[in-house]
Each structure stands twice: as C-alpha cells, then as structure tokens.
Amino acid sequence: MPITKKLKRTTKKMVDSRHMLKGITLASFLESTIVPVPLEAILIPLMQARREKLWSIALMATLGCVIGALFGYALGYYLFDLTGDWIINTFSDPEQFKQVSAKMEQQGFWFVLTLGIAPIPFQIAMLAAGATKYSLLLFLLATIIARSIRYFGLALAVYVAGDKAEALIRRYKTKAILALTVVVLLIWYITTLF
Template sequence: MINSKHMLPSITLASLLESTIVPIPLEALLVPLMQKRREKLWLIALMATIGCLIGAMLGYLFGHFLFDLMRDIIMQYLTTEEQFSRFQKRMETDGFWFIFSTGITPIPLQIAMLAAGVTAYSIPLFLLATAMGRVIRYFGLAVLVYYFGNKTEKLIKRYKWQAVALASCIVVLVWWLIIFK
C-alpha cells in the first residue's frame, strides 16, 4: 500500500471505516505511512480527514433515520419523552464541544455521530466540529512526523496518555471559558 497508486483512496476508505465500524485507531496506520511517505504527509492527513467526515455523515444519518424508525420502541423501553427532550436541549447547548472533543480524545466518534443524528443536531455545526477535531488529530500527527520523523512512533507511545490528558484539559478549559464567560 505504501507505494500503491491507490494509497490515498485507501487512506480515505480506512478513515471512513475507522470512524464508523472498525474500532482500531487509524493512527496505527497513519504514523508509519506518514513516516515512509513524507512527501505526501499533508495529503495523507487531508485524505484521512475527508474519509472521517464521510463516515461521520453516514453515522449521523444512521442515527437519525434509525431513531425515526424505532422512536416508539425507544420511548417505551429505554427513555421518556421528558428525558429525551432534556438530552436534545443539552445537545443544542453543548453538542458542538461534545462532538469536537470526540474528534481529538479517545472517546469514540461513533457516540457523537449517533447522538447528533438522533437529536437532529445542526448538520453544518456537526461537520464543523468533527472536522475541527479530526484536523487537529490527523494534521497534529503530520506535524509530529514532519518535525520528529522516525522518532514519532516512540514519542506517541511514550507520551500518549499525557497528550490525551493535555488535549482533554484544553477542551474542558475552552468549553468552561465559553460557558461561564
């Protein structure tokens, strides 16, 4: 795949699958690929972002239409109209930051996609939040490979949880500053 003419479409497809049904982090594929194909570093990050956005839209639509089909059963057995209404209001006020944070933290993006679809969250805001989160994630990897080259994998393995904690703290801090300003 590294030297294939289908490398970039394959990255797009892998990202689409990772964002929808394959629970394996795409970073395990992206970092070595970026290291081997540094001349296509930014294009690899872009294609991964595009694939994720396509997958995110599919997940949104799946959540939206599945909920429409199963609304009565869900309301009867899993929740109430009042609880669902509170959940919708919470998505209206905090949905952007929730979706954005799933794009850069280890929280599965599928949760945000389904929640956005079920609550009919604004599609443009959903795509913007998803894109922002994944651009930070994928282009952040590209920046690391650009500056640290073959040492990137070791750095990620060594500082993975510290980076996750730092990213999560930044998201929470920004969210808090916006809500309580």
C-alpha cells in the first residue's frame, strides 16, 4: 500500500481521537528525527477537519519538532563519535555532511533557520549542530522560529482558505518555500552588513 494512502487512513482515525494533539506531537517528533516524511500530509487534512483546534495543532507540531531537534542535537553532541558514521550513511552521505558541517560553522543560525522552513529532512542539520558544538540556545531559537513559520503558516492557510487550503498549498508550495527562503537569506545578508 502506498505511503500516502496509509497517511490518509491514519489522519482519518486521528481526526476524532481524543489523543489527537498528543498524536501530532509524537508524529512531529518522529518526522524530525527518524521518519523523513513531510508532516504536511497529515497536518493539512487534520487542520481542515478540526478547525476549532487549528492553532493547537500547529503548536503541538512545533513542540514535537523542537523536542525532536533537541534529541538530534544531543545525538550529534554526545554520540557522534560512536554513531556518526552510521547516522550519516543512513540519512545522508559523508560529503554532504562535511558541507553541512562547514555551513553550520560559518552560517549557524541562518543555516538552521533556512533548513527548518524547507520541507526537507532536518536530521542532518540537527546532527551537524550537535557535532560542531554549535550554540544550543541559537539552534533552538532558529528551530522554533523556522518550524513556527512552517506549521503556523499552514494553520493560517487553512484558516483563510478553508477546504481549498490543501489544493492551494499543493499548487503554491514550492513558490512559497522559495519566497520564504529568499526572505530569510535577505535578512541574513542585511544583518551581516551591520
């Protein structure tokens, strides 16, 4: 069975569950740590079905991701020497990890912020932040801002567009992510001038 059908079936079960918010937190944690499947596949239909919990869903998705980010950072910080090769080979490749580590050391906050907005696996950034001993406070701040933009942006789209949100997000997702990335890079560039 294709993964999208499984996700839709899981979403339908979750809609009426009294554990829906806990489930979203867990799903967000898993998405940010070990399951590189975008959470949007569950969040958008769930937000449309449970509009009265729209902002709570976004908050719990953000919280789950932040907890996952802390976990990934800790893995990189404490266990990278033991498990780093396995983790890199599972989620990436050594050359990509070297590039990410170099960017982490040079651009830290802005690099995490940019990766946190994009719907790409965030695991490599978390591990690189921990492995390079990047500031935990700045890492968390960038993660919270980036994932809040991502999840509360989805909630805002559902709030404004209602049942048409899923089609609009699917249609304009790439353009929106590109625009947000350009804005973040522009802000980063401006801050380097001062």
